[in-house]
Amino acid sequence: MSSTGVVNAKAVFDLLHDELEAIEQEFGRETQSEVRGIAEIGEYLRAGGGKRIRPMLLLLASRLFAANGRMRASAIRLGAVVEIIHTATLVHDDIIDEAQTRRGRPSANTQWGNSKCVLAGDWLYMQAFKVTLQERNFRILDLLIDLTQQMVEGEVLQIERLGRCVSLDEYLDLIFRKTACLFSVCMRLGGILGGTTPKKEELLAEYGRNLGMAFQIVDDVLDLTASEKILGKPVASDLREAIIAVLEKCTPGQRALIETVMREGVFRSVRHEQVLELLEQYSGVETAMLKAREYAARAQQAIAKFPPSEAQRALLWVPEFVIARSS
Amino acid sequence: MSSTGVVNAKAVFDLLHDELEAIEQEFGRETQSEVRGIAEIGEYLRAGGGKRIRPMLLLLASRLFAANGRMRASAIRLGAVVEIIHTATLVHDDIIDEAQTRRGRPSANTQWGNSKCVLAGDWLYMQAFKVTLQERNFRILDLLIDLTQQMVEGEVLQIERLGRCVSLDEYLDLIFRKTACLFSVCMRLGGILGGTTPKKEELLAEYGRNLGMAFQIVDDVLDLTASEKILGKPVASDLREAIIAVLEKCTPGQRALIETVMREGVFRSVRHEQVLELLEQYSGVETAMLKAREYAARAQQAIAKFPPSEAQRALLWVPEFVIARSS
Numbered sequence: 001m002s003s004t005g006v007v008n009a010k011a012v013f014d015l016l017h018d019e020l021e022a023i024e025q026e027f028g029r030e031t032q033s034e035v036r037g038i039a040e041i042g043e044y045l046r047a048g049g050g051k052r053i054r055p056m057l058l059l060l061a062s063r064l065f066a067a068n069g070r071m072r073a074s075a076i077r078l079g080a081v082v083e084i085i086h087t088a089t090l091v092h093d094d095i096i097d098e099a100q101t102r103r104g105r106p107s108a109n110t111q112w113g114n115s116k117c118v119l120a121g122d123w124l125y126m127q128a129f130k131v132t133l134q135e136r137n138f139r140i141l142d143l144l145i146d147l148t149q150q151m152v153e154g155e156v157l158q159i160e161r162l163g164r165c166v167s168l169d170e171y172l173d174l175i176f177r178k179t180a181c182l183f184s185v186c187m188r189l190g191g192i193l194g195g196t197t198p199k200k201e202e203l204l205a206e207y208g209r210n211l212g213m214a215f216q217i218v219d220d221v222l223d224l225t226a227s228e229k230i231l232g233k234p235v236a237s238d239l240r241e242a243i244i245a246v247l248e249k250c251t252p253g254q255r256a257l258i259e260t261v262m263r264e265g266v267f268r269s270v271r272h273e274q275v276l277e278l279l280e281q282y283s284g285v286e287t288a289m290l291k292a293r294e295y296a297a298r299a300q301q302a303i304a305k306f307p308p309s310e311a312q313r314a315l316l317w318v319p320e321f322v323i324a325r326s327s
Numbered sequence: 328m329s330s331t332g333v334v335n336a337k338a339v340f341d342l343l344h345d346e347l348e349a350i351e352q353e354f355g356r357e358t359q360s361e362v363r364g365i366a367e368i369g370e371y372l373r374a375g376g377g378k379r380i381r382p383m384l385l386l387l388a389s390r391l392f393a394a395n396g397r398m399r400a401s402a403i404r405l406g407a408v409v410e411i412i413h414t415a416t417l418v419h420d421d422i423i424d425e426a427q428t429r430r431g432r433p434s435a436n437t438q439w440g441n442s443k444c445v446l447a448g449d450w451l452y453m454q455a456f457k458v459t460l461q462e463r464n465f466r467i468l469d470l471l472i473d474l475t476q477q478m479v480e481g482e483v484l485q486i487e488r489l490g491r492c493v494s495l496d497e498y499l500d501l502i503f504r505k506t507a508c509l510f511s512v513c514m515r516l517g518g519i520l521g522g523t524t525p526k527k528e529e530l531l532a533e534y535g536r537n538l539g540m541a542f543q544i545v546d547d548v549l550d551l552t553a554s555e556k557i558l559g560k561p562v563a564s565d566l567r568e569a570i571i572a573v574l575e576k577c578t579p580g581q582r583a584l585i586e587t588v589m590r591e592g593v594f595r596s597v598r599h600e601q602v603l604e605l606l607e608q609y610s611g612v613e614t615a616m617l618k619a620r621e622y623a624a625r626a627q628q629a630i631a632k633f634p635p636s637e638a639q640r641a642l643l644w645v646p647e648f649v650i651a652r653s654s
Binding site: 033034035036037038092095096114115116118119120121122123125126127129130133136138141142145146148149152153155156157159160 | 360361362363364365419422423440441442443445446447448449450452453454456457460463465468469472473475476479480482483484486487
């Protein structure tokens, strides 16, 4: 990506190509275990791929600052750490949601059973901390322990709210814990490696948080509107923001329809089309996307305060890309 | 406990009374969460009690050394940490074993369901690391992360071996991961707080490891011989060392009987009395207890190398106490 070049996904991937490759290798190395059960699940999850958006954010954030000796090695190590943490939460999420598929393949829980997958997730959390410990940086450990605890609390909250219609505030708290919190930490970590000031670190965190909120709202909208085949997970597992918009306006009878879908967790008594019709009638998707665009804009505002650079332009572009996924 | 006094359980508890009280409070404080589900489970587990043997070991080990300024506060903090870690593993164990009771009460999994208990266990692990981070000591973090990972791996191995007769080596590896590993770390932590030398730290670790092995063998023997009511957990969930001794000598028909109990996990097709008869016939319990006494003696040998003191005498006494539990 030249300094005058057009920003697009390929240009950003090219910019980070070598580091992302190195992170992939580190991820593979660090998810080995002598215990066969864990090694198998670890390998299955790693091979399942993913967008690796979290390590990308960390790398881009670190590139906002002048390169320093330890930055590259640390960014690769911590890039693997955030992806390991993300993977651990995915395994646990699938257990809680009783998901059958993930990224177009059978989910790990259907292959190895819940108990083993729970422990494999735990092992991955510990491994993330172990790799982080190599950095010998208490601040980074504090951040990651707080993060994972917030995420685990989020999962408990999600179980408690399973099958009922949540309020908008509850929904926003859930997606903060599920996604935005980790995005925010990725940005902070990049900043810390770059030797940022506390003030700039807050801007980075703000970017990550807002981008994460936008990302998760778009994800939930895609869940609602895409077919099961495209996204590889059950359609009705996350009926959120767009539905909340509908709930605020619909009739009691229509509300009962949605509550049935929430309770059943799949489209059985109520058809997918009926929900899509309600979304249409009350502009549910549009309302959710409006919110997502607001968050995306706030992310851009935060990063606009940094001096222009390749990394800054890439970070300005990411929110656009996240929003564009929905169409 | 005066320097010439008789060592007994009451004397040891009196010696550590104030610190154990403080650890209990720290444990209570540190298992609070804003998330109701986690706070409830945490409180239920804490209130369930327990022997607090792990914090006791840590305290006694630290007392082998001259008191220093930060020792007491750190010992209380880390005493709470090892008990939090122990509690986390108990919740996960009960899920894996599908235990109905724990310490004479319904187990947490029967009250809150598996998913929530898994996450509560995870949260406790994170909380243990968070409290440990306050010590700002990388060595201690390394120890605890390695420990918990070994314990989690042990749980995976246990699942993989569930329902089949394991070899003696497999059994010893399992009880090392389940119990001896944490006992060993408790002793090391006490030594580290006391500013021990590497050589003495190894002796402390050896003590903890051997004591832990003895403790778990006795526990498994008690499982076999005591009635369900006394210990508060299902009788057949840990058919180990004593049974392995029987398996090495019995007839194929008798082996089939034991395999049936292992597979069914309860006394259904095979009665408890039939297993007790086999244990009697082949001196299974005696063989297991002989092994436990060997480990206990090795623990004592390790701690005998320290200069005499109240703490040393107490540590010499603990293995006797552990063995005496079986009769």
